[in-house]
Amino acid sequence: MTAWPEGYGRHVFDVLDSTLSEAARMAPTLSGPAWILALEQTNARGRRGRAWSTPRGNFAGTLIMRRKEEPGVAALRSFVTSLALYRTFVAVTGQADAFALKWPNDVLLKGGKVAGILLESIGDHLVIGIGVNLAHAPGADEVEARALTPMSLAETLDIDVAPEVFLDVLAAEYAALEAQFTAHGFAPIRRAWLSHAAKLGEVITARTMRDETVGTFEDVDEAGNLILQTANGRAAITAADVYF
Numbered sequence: 001m002t003a004w005p006e007g008y009g010r011h012v013f014d015v016l017d018s019t020l021s022e023a024a025r026m027a028p029t030l031s032g033p034a035w036i037l038a039l040e041q042t043n044a045r046g047r048r049g050r051a052w053s054t055p056r057g058n059f060a061g062t063l064i065m066r067r068k069e070e071p072g073v074a075a076l077r078s079f080v081t082s083l084a085l086y087r088t089f090v091a092v093t094g095q096a097d098a099f100a101l102k103w104p105n106d107v108l109l110k111g112g113k114v115a116g117i118l119l120e121s122i123g124d125h126l127v128i129g130i131g132v133n134l135a136h137a138p139g140a141d142e143v144e145a146r147a148l149t150p151m152s153l154a155e156t157l158d159i160d161v162a163p164e165v166f167l168d169v170l171a172a173e174y175a176a177l178e179a180q181f182t183a184h185g186f187a188p189i190r191r192a193w194l195s196h197a198a199k200l201g202e203v204i205t206a207r208t209m210r211d212e213t214v215g216t217f218e219d220v221d222e223a224g225n226l227i228l229q230t231a232n233g234r235a236a237i238t239a240a241d242v243y244f
C-alpha cells in the first residue's frame with residue numbers, strides 16, 4: 001500500500017459534475033493542498049473548451065493548492081504533474097517503455113493518448129485537473145481528426161487499476177516531485193520530463209488558433225516553452241496543440 005503524502009487532503013466523490021468545479025467550490029474552505037477524485041463526472045471539460053468523457057472506471061482527479069509563485073512559474077506544475085503521471089503509470093504497470101510525454105502535458109501509451117491535464121487558476125489557487133483512461137478510451141471518431149488515438153490501460157495493456165489506487169500512487173509521486181520543484185526549481189523536472197519526451201529530435205507541428213509552426217522538436221526551455229527549429233530559425237512556442 002502506498003502511504004498518503006503528509007499535508008495533502010483526500011476527498012473522494014461518487015459522482016460530480018467536474019472535479020475542477022468541485023475544487024472551485026471547496027477552495028474557500030481549504031487550509032492546504034487537496035486531491036479531489038470523482039468516480040464519475042457528468043460535465044467534465046478538457047483543454048481548449050473540449051468536452052472530456054469520464055465513464056466509471058476511469059480516473060478523474062483534481063489537485064488544488066494555493067498559488068505560491070507568479071502565474072508563469074506556477075504553471076510549470078503541468079510538467080511536474082505529467083512527470084508524476086508518467087512515474088505512476090510505470091509504478092502500476094512496470095512498463096516504462098510503453099509510456100511517453102507529449103508537450104505540453106499529455107501522457108501517451110504506445111503512441112496514443114492515455115491521460116490529459118487541464119491547469120486553471122481560481123483566485124489565488126492553482127487547480128490541476130487530470131483525466132486518465134484507466135478502463136475505457138473514447139473511440140477515435142469521438143476526438144478531432146488529427147488527434148492521437150485515445151488509449152486505455154485496460155484495453156491496451158490488459159491491466160486493471162482502480163481510480164482510488166491510481167490516486168494514492170499519483171499523490172505520492174506528485175508530492176515527491178513537488179518537494180523537488182520547491183527546493184530546486186524547474187531544472188531537474190525539465191531534465192526528467194525531456195528524458196521521457198515523445199518525438200524529441202523529430203519534426204512536429206504546433207498549431208494555435210492563428211497559425212501553424214512546423215519544425216524539429218529541439219527542447220523545452222526553462223519557461224516551459226516548446227522549442228522548434230524551423231525553416232525560419234528557432235521558434236519558442238508558449239501554447240499550442242501539437243500534432244505528430
Ligand SMILES: O=C(O)CCCC[C@@H]1SC[C@@H]2NC(=O)N[C@@H]21
Pocket residue numbers: 017018019020021041043044045046047048050052054059060061062106115116117118129130131132
Ligand atoms: O483536454 C485534456 O487533455 C485535459 C483533460 C482534463 C480532464 C480532467 S478529468 C478531471 C478534471 N475535471 C474536469 O472537468 N477536467 C479535468
